[in-house]
Amino acid sequence: MRKFKKIMAVALAGAMLLSMAGCGKTGEGDKTVATGGDATQEATPSDADEFVDDGDWTTTEVQQPEVERFTTVEGADVMGFDFEDGNVGPFVTYVNGGDYKLYVENGELVCDISKPGRVEHGCQVYYDGFTMARDCVYTMKFDVRCDIERTVQWRIQINGGDYHAYASEYVTIGPETQSVNCEFTMAEDSDPAPRFVVNMGAIEGDGDLPAHKIYFDNISLIVTDGSNAEKIEGAPIPIQVKVNQLGYLTDDTKTVVTTSKDDEKFKIVTADTEETVYVGQYEEFKFDKAVLNQIRKADFSDFKTPGTYKIISCPSGASYEFVIGDDIYDDVYKDIILMLYKQRCGIETDSAIAGKFAHPACHTGGAVVYGSPSSSTVDVSGGWHDAGDYGRYVVPGAKTVQDLLLTYEDFGYAADDIGIPESGNNVPDILDEARFELEWMLKMQDAESGGVYHKVTCDVFPETVNPEEETAQLLLAPISYAATCDFAAVMAKASVLYRGFDETFADTCLEASKKAFAYAQADEKRASYINPDEIVTGAYADAKVVDETIWSAAELYIATGEAEYKTALEEAMQGTLTTGLGWADIGGLALYDLAKCESVDANIRETAKAKLLEAADEHIEACEKEVFGTGLADSYSWGSNMAVANNIQLLLMADRLSPNDEYIAYAKKHRDYIFGLNPVGYCYVTGYGSNSPCHTHHRPSQVLGETMPGMLVGGANAGFNDPYSKAVLTGMPTGMCYVDNEQSFSCNEITIYWNSPLIYGMTGLMNK
Ligand code: 9MR
Ligand code: ZN
Numbered sequence: 001m002r003k004f005k006k007i008m009a010v011a012l013a014g015a016m017l018l019s020m021a022g023c024g025k026t027g028e029g030d031k032t033v034a035t036g037g038d039a040t041q042e043a044t045p046s047d048a049d050e051f052v053d054d055g056d057w058t059t060t061e062v063q064q065p066e067v068e069r070f071t072t073v074e075g076a077d078v079m080g081f082d083f084e085d086g087n088v089g090p091f092v093t094y095v096n097g098g099d100y101k102l103y104v105e106n107g108e109l110v111c112d113i114s115k116p117g118r119v120e121h122g123c124q125v126y127y128d129g130f131t132m133a134r135d136c137v138y139t140m141k142f143d144v145r146c147d148i149e150r151t152v153q154w155r156i157q158i159n160g161g162d163y164h165a166y167a168s169e170y171v172t173i174g175p176e177t178q179s180v181n182c183e184f185t186m187a188e189d190s191d192p193a194p195r196f197v198v199n200m201g202a203i204e205g206d207g208d209l210p211a212h213k214i215y216f217d218n219i220s221l222i223v224t225d226g227s228n229a230e231k232i233e234g235a236p237i238p239i240q241v242k243v244n245q246l247g248y249l250t251d252d253t254k255t256v257v258t259t260s261k262d263d264e265k266f267k268i269v270t271a272d273t274e275e276t277v278y279v280g281q282y283e284e285f286k287f288d289k290a291v292l293n294q295i296r297k298a299d300f301s302d303f304k305t306p307g308t309y310k311i312i313s314c315p316s317g318a319s320y321e322f323v324i325g326d327d328i329y330d331d332v333y334k335d336i337i338l339m340l341y342k343q344r345c346g347i348e349t350d351s352a353i354a355g356k357f358a359h360p361a362c363h364t365g366g367a368v369v370y371g372s373p374s375s376s377t378v379d380v381s382g383g384w385h386d387a388g389d390y391g392r393y394v395v396p397g398a399k400t401v402q403d404l405l406l407t408y409e410d411f412g413y414a415a416d417d418i419g420i421p422e423s424g425n426n427v428p429d430i431l432d433e434a435r436f437e438l439e440w441m442l443k444m445q446d447a448e449s450g451g452v453y454h455k456v457t458c459d460v461f462p463e464t465v466n467p468e469e470e471t472a473q474l475l476l477a478p479i480s481y482a483a484t485c486d487f488a489a490v491m492a493k494a495s496v497l498y499r500g501f502d503e504t505f506a507d508t509c510l511e512a513s514k515k516a517f518a519y520a521q522a523d524e525k526r527a528s529y530i531n532p533d534e535i536v537t538g539a540y541a542d543a544k545v546v547d548e549t550i551w552s553a554a555e556l557y558i559a560t561g562e563a564e565y566k567t568a569l570e571e572a573m574q575g576t577l578t579t580g581l582g583w584a585d586i587g588g589l590a591l592y593d594l595a596k597c598e599s600v601d602a603n604i605r606e607t608a609k610a611k612l613l614e615a616a617d618e619h620i621e622a623c624e625k626e627v628f629g630t631g632l633a634d635s636y637s638w639g640s641n642m643a644v645a646n647n648i649q650l651l652l653m654a655d656r657l658s659p660n661d662e663y664i665a666y667a668k669k670h671r672d673y674i675f676g677l678n679p680v681g682y683c684y685v686t687g688y689g690s691n692s693p694c695h696t697h698h699r700p701s702q703v704l705g706e707t708m709p710g711m712l713v714g715g716a717n718a719g720f721n722d723p724y725s726k727a728v729l730t731g732m733p734t735g736m737c738y739v740d741n742e743q744s745f746s747c748n749e750i751t752i753y754w755n756s757p758l759i760y761g762m763t764g765l766m767n768k
Contacts, residue, residue: 078130078138079196079221083107091127096460098122098201109216111200116209120153122201128159128723130221132166134190136229139183142219146173147212151203154180156221159195159723160743161464161702166194170203173214183224190232193727193743196221234728235739238681240316241266245676245689246332247323252668254300256311256319257627257677261285261294263313268300271308271321278303282313288626289633290735291679297627320676320690332675332688333762334418335710336755340400340433341420342708343752345392345467346381346440353419357700357708362467363390367456367474370532378476380456383440386538387751388698390467391457394444395529395540396583396753397437398486403649403756404434405493406592410656411763427501430759435505438494441487442512444476450515451479452487454529457537464702480529481520482540485548486586488516492555493593510559517552521568540583547578547587554590558597566601569594573607579615581646582639583753588612592653609657616654619647620666628678628735629669632716636734638746641684641715642754644670648761664768671765674758679716679735685758686711686750695742697749702742711750712758721746 081089083104091109093102098117102125103110109125116122132138140154155168167184200214223229240260248254256266268278282296304324311319342354351358366377383392384400407413407430414428422432444453453476462470491513499506520526528543542548553569556562578587594600595609622631630644637643648670655663669677676683676691683689686696687709694707701707718734720726724743729736738747 645757
């Protein structure tokens with residue numbers, strides 16, 4: 001940790017040096033001639049003729065400073081553990097079908113194996129927290145002994161994708177201590193976050209070993225010759241001049257942010273000929289918590305000439321290109337909706353729509369009910385793959401569906417030609433897409449009790465394979481309170497919205513909703529879902545479920561007007577009301593629907609409205625404190641881009657309840673953030689902008705070696721919830737904790753419920 005900070009300091013100093021190089025003294029030329037025209041004006045170079053400046057404007061290339069991130073010191077220890085302190089330290093247990101306990105006894109690391117499992121990594125101990133440099137010579141050493149004669153395998157491997165080894169050996173062990181001593185050269189690209197593992201499962205087919213213990217000591221990895229070692233790159237230093245890489249609508253507010261305090265002026269040049277068409281001045285610098293730096297923004301809203309440009313700041317150099325025009329969002333808008341089609345499970349997807357990401361029917365085998373004595377299976381095919389894995393989870397699925405239903409309901413978005421197989425069927429495509437998930441959700445309800453299974457996945461996350469290649473047994477995880485309530489909520493809403501299109505389907509949804517609600521009402525425990533030991537896929541655990549109660553009662557009350565639901569709602573609303581729009585806190589979804597519905601009791605409606613508006617106003621207060629204007633500096637966590645998209649949703653909802661231009665203005669700032677005007681200068685939707693994620697944690701993309709377009713990635717996450725981000729981002733300011741690497745599942749995964757609030761937001765902002 002200390003070492004990394006020092007390296008960061010070198011990195012930042014490097015970046016500063018670079019930005020200062022060749023820069024003449026600025027100051028005198030502060031005179032600004034903002035000569036942007038109106039929408040009808042053509043871009044002419046002469047616009048800026050009057051501009052005089054003694055600064056250096058020659059750096060028109062995008063600056064990506066080359067900086068030292070990690071260094072390899074000859075002879076350095078990169079790993080060294082003797083277990084004398086009695087702790088297992090950073091060593092971690094992993095099992096895949098096996099079972100063992102890990103502890104330290106008499107200064108040795110003990111793996112107490114009761115069941116090796118059927119694969120090599122059936123039982124595995126691993127350690128992360130070192131680096132590997134190309135062309136560096138290392139020596140791996142450890143002492144090992146075992147109660148019985150057997151073979152184990154140590155590996156230093158890439159920690160993701162195909163998990164291939166950089167170095168590995170099979171070692172036959174027995175009661176006598178063996179000293180492993182293996183020198184090797186790292187022959188591949190440097191890796192800032194590899195993993196050391198010892199596989200103790202079924203090695204060479206040996207899966208029937210009796211219970212036994214393996215003892216390790218003096219585990220070390222040293223650099224024996226670092227003279228040819230390559231520097232190890234981590235996350236790149238972000239570009240300094242940040243813009244919305246898709247661009248700006250002609251009449252929109254147009255903002256540029258520079259993270260260099262030294263930039264005082266900027267000019268806009270045409271992207272092709274680099275002719276100056278506008279000059280402007282940055283505002284005074286301001287400290288921004290998300291980047292822990294003094295940064296500046298500037299407004300060039302008065303420049304309205306359609307075209308493709310870049311901004312050049314003095315002395316920091318160029319921004320990425322951007323467009324001024326009125327169709328800049330058309331393509332991305334369509335793609336973020338089609339992403340859901342591409343995530344469809346259980347059917348063969350059409351290559352005319354999904355292109356290279358089309359897949360044969362997947363996950364069609366029946367699912368076994370976890371814990372059931374019967375081995376019979378249930379058909380739960382359909383629905384969308386949740387994310388970069390192929391799990392199908394009710395809780396986030398419900399959030400996604402709600403966003404689509406609201407997109408239709410709030411904005412009358414009824415296009416029937418976006419190009420899904422159902423296009424042209426006289427039902428809005430957005431409802432067709434939502435129905436694909438709803439039909440699956442109906443299968444997730446236990447017909448007898450009305451309770452809803454939390455999820456359907458295999459017991460572990462799949463390897464990096466295509467969806468149809470995940471063929472392990474599907475399991476229906478236990479019924480949960482949250483899934484049952486969320487199900488009841490969206491089914492009730494669906495019964496209202498689909499009634500005009502398909503009466504029978506609407507009836508089915510309402511009946512299913514009521515049944516689920518009754519199940520939930522009778523559930524006194526209202527416990528958070530927790531994974532049984534045998535299932536390690538996503539938990540979507542949520543200990544606070546009163547918002548789920550409120551949501552289900554609210555939607556049923558709105559759909560039926562019945563007293564039973566109103567009473568349950570009033571009772572649940574007595575506690576503290578929450579206003580979240582995410583999968584865990586979904587209070588805001590309930591409050592919004594209550595606030596906007598005429599037939600809802602006036603007291604309930606007013607309470608809901610006041611609470612939601614208060615949340616929107618508080619959010620704006622937080623935004624005002626930051627230059628990037630998204631109010632996230634203290635809360636960049638897993639899926640922070642969902643928070644940004646959800647806040648667009650919140651602001652649009654507030655605007656609908658109480659129209660206010662400020663809500664819209666901030667919602668647009670959030671949209672700018674998503675498309676590149678953010679601390680790291682990434683356009684966070686794949687396939688768009690000059691610098692967008694290329695290495696997403698999304699199995700189909702990983703298999704193909706090419707990222708599927710139209711996906712919103714998780715974004716900056718200061719929680720470092722995966723080893724790669726921990727290795728390369730620790731010590732970074734919160735808003736900069738993002739890395740485009742497929743191993744970083746907590747920064748660079750994608751999900752259906754991160755796209756869905758963006759769909760809502762982009763639709764709502766369409767004609768604003
Ligand atoms: O998006 C989820 C995030 O809010 C949680 O912090 C995280 C850990 O529980 O899980 C995320 O959801 C993942 C899910 O568990 C499995 N599929 C991929 C999801 C996105 O990373
Ligand atoms: Zn599938």
